[in-house]
Amino acid sequence: MGESLKQQEKEQEIKEAEREERRPLPHKTAIVVGGSSGIGRETAIRLLARGYRVFNISRTPFKGERVVTVTADAAQEGELTRAIGQILKESETLDLLVYSAGFSMAAPLECAKSGDYRYLFEVNYFGAIEALKAAAPHLKKRGGRAILVGSLAGDVPIPFDGFYSASKAALSMLARETDLELKGSGVRVTAMLPGGTATDFTYSRRVYKEEENAGYASSVKKASAALANMEQGGMNASLVAEAIVKLAEKKNPPPVAVAGGKNAFARTMSRLLPERVTDWMVRRKFNQR
Numbered sequence: 001m002g003e004s005l006k007q008q009e010k011e012q013e014i015k016e017a018e019r020e021e022r023r024p025l026p027h028k029t030a031i032v033v034g035g036s037s038g039i040g041r042e043t044a045i046r047l048l049a050r051g052y053r054v055f056n057i058s059r060t061p062f063k064g065e066r067v068v069t070v071t072a073d074a075a076q077e078g079e080l081t082r083a084i085g086q087i088l089k090e091s092e093t094l095d096l097l098v099y100s101a102g103f104s105m106a107a108p109l110e111c112a113k114s115g116d117y118r119y120l121f122e123v124n125y126f127g128a129i130e131a132l133k134a135a136a137p138h139l140k141k142r143g144g145r146a147i148l149v150g151s152l153a154g155d156v157p158i159p160f161d162g163f164y165s166a167s168k169a170a171l172s173m174l175a176r177e178t179d180l181e182l183k184g185s186g187v188r189v190t191a192m193l194p195g196g197t198a199t200d201f202t203y204s205r206r207v208y209k210e211e212e213n214a215g216y217a218s219s220v221k222k223a224s225a226a227l228a229n230m231e232q233g234g235m236n237a238s239l240v241a242e243a244i245v246k247l248a249e250k251k252n253p254p255p256v257a258v259a260g261g262k263n264a265f266a267r268t269m270s271r272l273l274p275e276r277v278t279d280w281m282v283r284r285k286f287n288q289r
Contacts, residue, residue: 027053030096030248031087033074033131035067036060038199039149040100042241050245053091057083057131058101074101074127075119084134094138096248097146099128104164105206106224108216116206117163124167125174132178136187143186145248148175150191150256152263156270156278159223159286160216168193176255190253192244195263196227196234222287230285235260 030047034040035056044054044067056062057080061069068090072083088094103123105116128148139146153161154168175191182189207224210217243259258264270278283289 027051028095029053029055029091029093030098031055031057031084031094031131031135032098032100033057033080033127034099034101034149036062036069038100038201039194039197039237039240039244040098042237043098043100043244046238046241046245047096047248050249052096055087055091057087074131075122077122077126077130080127080130081134084131088138093142094135095142095144097131097135097139097144098149098244098248099131099147100149101127102149102201103206104161104201104204105208106160106220106227107163107206107208108160108213108220109162111208111212111214111216112163120163121167124164125170128171128174132174132189136182139187140182140185145253146175146178146187146189147244147247148189148191149244150175150193152193152195152258152267152270154191154193155267157282158227159282159288160220161223161227172256179255188253189255190247191256192240192247192259193256193263193267194235194240194259195266196230196232197237197240198232198234199237202228202231219288226286235263 028051030052032040032044032054035044036058037060041062044056044062047054048066054067056067056069057072058069059071059073061071070083070086072079074080101123103120105112105120107116132146135146148171150171151168153165154172157165172191172193175189179189205224208220213220240259247253247257258267
């Protein structure tokens with residue numbers, strides 16, 4: 001009699017477990033800042049395929065009904081805080097933040113306008129800080145992830161695109177520092193570094209005109225053309241996005257990751273070689289004297 005009762009209880013437990021397995025998993029929520037184009041858009045698409053509920057924060061709406069856009073300008077202080085707060089009122093939970101907003105400018109240091117490079121840092125760096133600050137309390141509740149889309153340009157200088165390189169170097173350190181701070185709360189932060197990637201970002205770069213470049217016009221033209229060719233002949237944005245999504249699902253992600261084996265090798269070599277050797281190679285690659 002006792003054996004029969006135990007058998008019935010065991011069968012009931014198995015049935016309960018089977019019902020639990022069949023029960024639909026609750027949606028995870030992701031916010032992509034800068035998800036209307038390029039790497040951000042491809043990331044949003046792949047997160048949808050993984051079953052995430054996806055929100056986009058950008059100045060331009062995401063083209064597609066399944067992603068909800070909250071319009072905001074990452075360069076304006078308080079805008080991202082407002083947008084993330086608005087999203088959290090609707091979703092109540094947050095599992096992933098991807099910061100993919102970015103701006104680039106090709107200009108000599110001597111000629112660069114304060115408004116341009118300050119805007120660049122607002123979008124590329126200070127916006128990421130604001131987004132992390134707003135998202136962190138909600139990510140803590142779920143043991144969530146934050147991924148900041150950086151660049152190999154943060155490790156290796158790009159001629160006449162130095163402000164971009166500096167902002168991406170700062171972004172990598174921000175990810176490492178924030179990961180140290182939040183790891184104890186179950187939140188992990190990673191900087192994902194793509195190399196040259198074929199997106200429309202190439203064509204939105206602010207390239208200073210000849211009359212704005214003083215004696216640097218020829219050098220700026222050669223460098224920006226080489227950079228454009230490198231990007232358009234580089235990695236597909238969908239592959240970078242896939243690397244971001246896989247990173248978001250890792251149990252123990254690194255504080256800095258690189259998209260693509262070729263790019264990972266290039267980063268390793270840039271760190272092993274003396275800086276003057278790396279800089280010499282950069283000058284040749286970008287057609288500088």
